[in-house]
Amino acid sequence: MTRPSPSTPFCAAIDWGTTNLRIWVLDQAGGVLGERASGEGMRACMPDRFEAVMEGHLADLGAPSGLPVIVAGMAGARGGWREAAYLSAPVELDALHKGAFVVPHPTRDVRILPGVCQRLPGREDVMRGEETQLAGAMAQGLADGLVCLPGTHSKWASIEAGRLVSFTTFMTGELFALLGHHSILKDTLGEGGFEPDDPAFRGGVEDMLEDGAAITGKLFSLRAAALLSGAAAPHPRARLSGLLIGAEVAAARAMHGIGREVGLVASGTQAELYRSALGLAGFRFHVLDGGALVRRGLLDAARALWG
Amino acid sequence: MTRPSPSTPFCAAIDWGTTNLRIWVLDQAGGVLGERASGEGMRACMPDRFEAVMEGHLADLGAPSGLPVIVAGMAGARGGWREAAYLSAPVELDALHKGAFVVPHPTRDVRILPGVCQRLPGREDVMRGEETQLAGAMAQGLADGLVCLPGTHSKWASIEAGRLVSFTTFMTGELFALLGHHSILKDTLGEGGFEPDDPAFRGGVEDMLEDGAAITGKLFSLRAAALLSGAAAPHPRARLSGLLIGAEVAAARAMHGIGREVGLVASGTQAELYRSALGLAGFRFHVLDGGALVRRGLLDAARALWG
Numbered sequence: 001m002t003r004p005s006p007s008t009p010f011c012a013a014i015d016w017g018t019t020n021l022r023i024w025v026l027d028q029a030g031g032v033l034g035e036r037a038s039g040e041g042m043r044a045c046m047p048d049r050f051e052a053v054m055e056g057h058l059a060d061l062g063a064p065s066g067l068p069v070i071v072a073g074m075a076g077a078r079g080g081w082r083e084a085a086y087l088s089a090p091v092e093l094d095a096l097h098k099g100a101f102v103v104p105h106p107t108r109d110v111r112i113l114p115g116v117c118q119r120l121p122g123r124e125d126v127m128r129g130e131e132t133q134l135a136g137a138m139a140q141g142l143a144d145g146l147v148c149l150p151g152t153h154s155k156w157a158s159i160e161a162g163r164l165v166s167f168t169t170f171m172t173g174e175l176f177a178l179l180g181h182h183s184i185l186k187d188t189l190g191e192g193g194f195e196p197d198d199p200a201f202r203g204g205v206e207d208m209l210e211d212g213a214a215i216t217g218k219l220f221s222l223r224a225a226a227l228l229s230g231a232a233a234p235h236p237r238a239r240l241s242g243l244l245i246g247a248e249v250a251a252a253r254a255m256h257g258i259g260r261e262v263g264l265v266a267s268g269t270q271a272e273l274y275r276s277a278l279g280l281a282g283f284r285f286h287v288l289d290g291g292a293l294v295r296r297g298l299l300d301a302a303r304a305l306w307g
Numbered sequence: 308m309t310r311p312s313p314s315t316p317f318c319a320a321i322d323w324g325t326t327n328l329r330i331w332v333l334d335q336a337g338g339v340l341g342e343r344a345s346g347e348g349m350r351a352c353m354p355d356r357f358e359a360v361m362e363g364h365l366a367d368l369g370a371p372s373g374l375p376v377i378v379a380g381m382a383g384a385r386g387g388w389r390e391a392a393y394l395s396a397p398v399e400l401d402a403l404h405k406g407a408f409v410v411p412h413p414t415r416d417v418r419i420l421p422g423v424c425q426r427l428p429g430r431e432d433v434m435r436g437e438e439t440q441l442a443g444a445m446a447q448g449l450a451d452g453l454v455c456l457p458g459t460h461s462k463w464a465s466i467e468a469g470r471l472v473s474f475t476t477f478m479t480g481e482l483f484a485l486l487g488h489h490s491i492l493k494d495t496l497g498e499g500g501f502e503p504d505d506p507a508f509r510g511g512v513e514d515m516l517e518d519g520a521a522i523t524g525k526l527f528s529l530r531a532a533a534l535l536s537g538a539a540a541p542h543p544r545a546r547l548s549g550l551l552i553g554a555e556v557a558a559a560r561a562m563h564g565i566g567r568e569v570g571l572v573a574s575g576t577q578a579e580l581y582r583s584a585l586g587l588a589g590f591r592f593h594v595l596d597g598g599a600l601v602r603r604g605l606l607d608a609a610r611a612l613w614g
Contacts (some may be wrong), residue, residue, distance in 0.1 A: 078534075086535075117535055122514055122525070124532035124540075153491075153527055169527040174490060182489045183481060184460075207429055213519025214558045216551065218429075220460055220476040225431035227385075228393075228424055233431075244523065251521045 011068050013298035016075035023057045030299045034061040042074035050081035068109040070302045073129035076112040086117035090165045093135040097301035136297035147263040156252045170248040188226045188236050196272035200234035204242020205277045212250035249277045258282045265290045318375050320605035323382035325349050330364045337606045341368040349381035357388035375416040377609045380436035383419040393424035397472045400442040404608040443603035454570040463559045477555040495533045495543050503579035507541035511549020512584045519557035556584045565589045572597045
């Protein structure tokens with residue numbers, strides 16, 4: 001009998017977003033040998049700082065100096081580390097590595113995966129990072145369907161036969177923050193959270209499913225309701241969240257119908273809110289783990305390059 | 308032959324808004340004997356300053372110390388001069404004076420006209436000042452129809468048989484400002500104006516008339532279009548204006564249909580933009596002068612009280 005040898009590092013994988021980065025050292029089977037997370041996102045890094053930030057984390061993780069590194073996300077944007085030019089949808093999700101930008105480095109093979117753009121007039125769109133999550137979802141078996149990735153800029157992607165065919169970004173999270181911080185609704189909305197099962201959330205979703213076009217005419221009523229009803233008014237933060245998520249889900253339903261199952265990439269409260277909204281809209285859905293997806297997408301790109 | 312005697316002041320009329328005030332001294336026929344405008348709107352006045360501000364303007368206009376004063380607008384809001392409680396829609400537009408708040412004053416009869424509220428669940432709404440413009444429009448002959456009052460908080464009012472039946476506030480102007488000043492679109496949108504006949508404006512309106520529910524999914528594409536096409540992208544400020552005004556007009560059309568003529572209370576560039584959007588939506592419309600409307604509404608209330 002021999003003891004199994006300790007796994008050998010195969011690559012480092014980095015999900016380098018706007019505000020955060022996550023880095024994993026992976027073996028060839030995708031086993032996690034070490035990981036770190038930090039707030040050194042693209043916004044916190046000048047272009048000449050990315051390498052030092054990466055090397056700092058790799059040293060802490062004990063990564064060998066020749067370990068190759070695969071990167072996804074905003075590090076590849078203009079003004080990031082190095083610009084990895086967009087691929088143009090439709091794209092094969094298992095071929096992202098072919099468009100990777102090779103970052104000059106003294107000891108390592110470092111590559112940044114490309115984002116994806118959409119050049120349809122009036123529906124121009126871009127993503128960086130989500131395409132790698134989608135590649136991970138495909139590697140997990142999602143060859144056809146819709147994927148909803150909620151957030152500051154929520155994205156809905158349509159996957160057909162392993163290709164990312166089209167996508168739409170909704171400014172749902174950013175609008176919620178803008179209205180809460182800078183608009184006439186600021187005092188009405190106040191601070192703090194709300195329970196995902198708050199009836200005011202559900203009511204907002206239902207209003208938008210009934211008539212999504214009315215969204216800009218529903219916002220002011222949050223303030224009017226508070227003026228007229230005081231504490232008896234429905235929880236305005238919950239209702240606003242319902243209106244904005246409802247508008248997103250209603251538009252996605254109008255665009256795609258409800259015939260295809262939705263992969264929902266979310267966790268915690270956000271997942272509960274979207275589960276509720278998707279259910280009210282009649283979508284079938286299952287929940288996916290965004291961290292696991294991006295790691296899988298990065299691993300598969302690394303395997304295609306170096307495996 | 309006798310020379311016509313100079314007109315006698317009948318009342319002073321004040322349109323006291325959030326950021327500005329306008330004051331007229333009127334004779335009983337509505338002739339303007341004097342007028343002033345200033346930036347001493349409700350926001351610039353502490354509650355105990357309103358009387359002094361008013362008296363300063365009245366003195367400059369040579370108004371007698373006993374001249375009665377009729378006021379409309381935000382001076383009657385909570386936190387304004389004195390709160391004039393809302394009337395609840397539906398309301399008879401020629402009876403606003405019956406709900407006026409009598410402001411204690413040593414020498415004058417000073418009254419603030421009430422705003423109007425709407426207590427429909429999910430469609431709660433309020434107005435202060437617009438109801439007086441609507442009364443003026445009715446006095447000018449508009450007994451039935453829709454009235455569109457564009458602005459920071461655009462309002463659409465439905466008038467039937469001289470009554471204000473229902474209304475909806477759209478946060479069109481505020482959303483344009485929020486997105487231009489505080490959102491990720493800030494750099495894309497830049498500063499400055501655009502020509503009302505810019506095809507990007509028209510394209511935005513048409514997109515919303517086709518599918519108004521997609522509004523929150525159309526905003527991010529302004530940035531993506533600029534990223535992908537640079538200077539060749541449609542003028543983003545014009546397109547955003549088209550999307551937001553288009554969303555408003557599309558929602559109003561879905562709510563009311565296009566069978567009734569719209570009175571558009573606007574001037575200058577704003578009037579041109581709304582004329583274009585209303586035309587694309589298939590509305591018949593005519594343009595009304597907001598200043599003349601509020602003066603007429605104030606005059607008729609004054610006549611009913613003191614005439």
